[in-house]
Structures are given as structure tokens and as C-alpha cells.
Amino acid sequence: MLKTMKIKAVLASLAIIPLSFLAPTGNAQAGLVATQWFFGNWDCFIDGRPAKMQWLVVDDPQTQCNGNVCSTTSGVKVVGRFSDNGSAWVPLAQRYVRGTDFGIRYQGREQDNWFLRYDSRVKTANGWTTWRGNRYPLQCRKV
Numbered sequence: 180m181l182k183t184m185k186i187k188a189v190l191a192s193l194a195i196i197p198l199s200f201l202a203p204t205g206n207a208q209a210g211l212v213a214t215q216w217f218f219g220n221w222d223c224f225i226d227g228r229p230a231k232m233q234w235l236v237v238d239d240p241q242t243q244c245n246g247n248v249c250s251t252t253s254g255v256k257v258v259g260r261f262s263d264n265g266s267a268w269v270p271l272a273q274r275y276v277r278g279t280d281f282g283i284r285y286q287g288r289e290q291d292n293w294f295l296r297y298d299s300r301v302k303t304a305n306g307w308t309t310w311r312g313n314r315y316p317l318q319c320r321k322v
Contacts, residue, residue: 215234215257215276216279217276217281218234219233219234219235219322220232220321220322221234221304221320221322222320223261223317223320224317224318225263225315226315226317227316229264229265230261230264232259232260232319233260234257234258234273235257235258236255237256237258238253238254238255239253239255240253240254241254258270259271259273269285270287271293272286274292279296279297279298279299280295280296281294281295281297283295289311291308291309292309293308293317294306294307295317302320303319305317305318305319
């Protein structure tokens, strides 16, 4: 009896949504987000060393429960990561985007702020990183 009541409560909380409103599964939902110039894969040089940077839009489902009834909503978020000279990937966070200026937060062991400015004519971004109070050049080219 209790199991039947729980099933009925879950079914009552579900909305019927026309199939045309449903987004496909996987990263296809990310395609609904406005594109930014920094999205995608980048080949970089950090203080002359080769590096890679990625900015991706990924699914970010959120689940909330009220007692035994749970609902999940779908959303997306932007995630960044950086690999210096083939090392392990380190998370990056978006600080701000103002036109072609991009503030980045390096989230490795020694967190710091980075900066890039994009030149759409040549599809490159130039700026700097900081480490232990010193600035180092950062140049990236869209792959």
C-alpha cells in the first residue's frame, strides 16, 4: 500500500511535456547556450612552453527532494581546464568576459588570476598568467 502511494505521488508530480520540447541527451543541450569566443580547444604557449586549454559547455543536472519525491532539472555550465606541457589537467574558472577580454581563475594548488584578449582576425588570444607574484606570457590559438 505504501509503495503504491509513493508511486502515485511521483506520477502526480510529473508534467506531461510535448516531445518537441525535450532536448536530446548528452551534450546536445549545451548547444542551446550562446557561444562565446573562448569555447572549444586551444593550443597555447605559457612562458614559451606548449600547453593546451579547453572550455566546454557540459550538462549540469540538479536534483531536489522533498521527502520521498525528487525532481531533476537539466541545465548546463561552462568548465575550463589547462594542461601545461603535457601535465595533468587543472581546472580553470571563468572570472569575467567583457567583449574580447577574458579573466580566468587558475584553480590549481597555487590559485591565481590569468588574462587573455582575443583577436578575431587571426583567431588568437594573448595575455598573461601569474605564479608566485610574477607574470608570464600566455598565447593561445583556437584549434
